[in-house]
Structure formats: C-alpha cells, structure tokens
Amino acid sequence: MHVNSITFVLLFIILLSFEGNAQSNSRNKISHHQTAPNTTSEKEKTAPSDLKGTWAVICKNELTELDINKNEGYLSLYDFNAIYINLKVEKTSNKDEYVLKYASLASQQDYYKENLKIVDEEISKDKIIGRLILQKNGKAELQWIGLYNIKKQKLEFVGNDFLLIKENGGKTPLILEPCH
Secondary structure, eight states, X not given: OOHHHHHHHHHHHHHHHHHHHHHHHHHHHHHHHXXXXXXXXXXXXXXXXXOEXXXXXXXXXXXXXXXXXXXXXXXXXXXXXXXXXXXXXXXXXXXXXXXXXXXXXXXXXXXXXXXXXXOGGGBOSSSEEEEEEEOTTSOEEEEEOOEEETTTTEEESOGGGSHHHHHTTXXXXXXXXXXX
C-alpha cells in the first residue's frame, strides 16, 4: 500500500468512528427526550399527597376543573365526548410540586364516534401526565404532558385536545386559580 491509500483508509476509519458516535449520541438524546418529561427521576422521590382543593382556568365559568383530595383527583379532560378521569396525586421532593398520573376513567359519553375516546386498559397508569406546581400567590401552574396510550405508543389528549388548554385559548403554561 502506498501513502495515499493508507491516508484514505485512516480517514475512512475516523469518519466511520465519528458517524457511529454521532448516531449513538443522537439515539441517546432522542431516547432521553421521549422519556424524561413523562417519568419521575431517581433524584425526585414521591410521597403521599396532602393537597386538597379545586382549580380552574376561570372558576366562575364552572366549565373545567381539576379537583384534588390528597392522593386522589378528578379532571375534566375532553369536551366532545365529555371525558372525565380519576387521578393519582403524589407529592415530589421539590417543594410545592405534585405529579399527576392517570388512575381510571371516571365517565365518558359516546356522542361523536370519530372523536377521541379512552379505552381504560390502553392508558398507562405509571406515566406522569402532568405536574402541578403551587405558586406563592395561591395559584397553580399545570405543566400538562398528556395520557400515554400503551397500545398506540403515543401521547394523547395534548394541545387543544386537553380541555384546560383549549379553555385557555391554546396557551401554555396553564395558570390555574383556586376555586372556593
């Protein structure tokens, strides 16, 4: 082999190595990005919730609500088929922060066959669907993630398909006021 061939082979090996590392890093980033917002980190431990109250985008409208009674909750999820869900509520190690998880379907109508519906056994009961962070002014920020459909392997009830975001004009973050 002469010098040009050796140089070419070395460059080829270096490029392959670089490409393999880039793909590996890309896979790691994608994997981390897909799971990070929907899981509780090891540093962030959860405990039973002590939270009680009802929150809404605008309480006087009496349209949509998030109702929490310690470890359990109730949420208006979707308007077209009047879907309401039960929640599991856990306090995180971060002060004034709670994670919400899907517990079960509370009620659902079948008004529109083509619109979203829930099949209870297809929704993950382990994935975090949202975070509620209490603010000093008594309001709460809801960081909504969505329900993870195990069968379809995707998030559902995101964006305007989630009633509180729709009621808030599609804007996030959601700042909820306490309803008394």
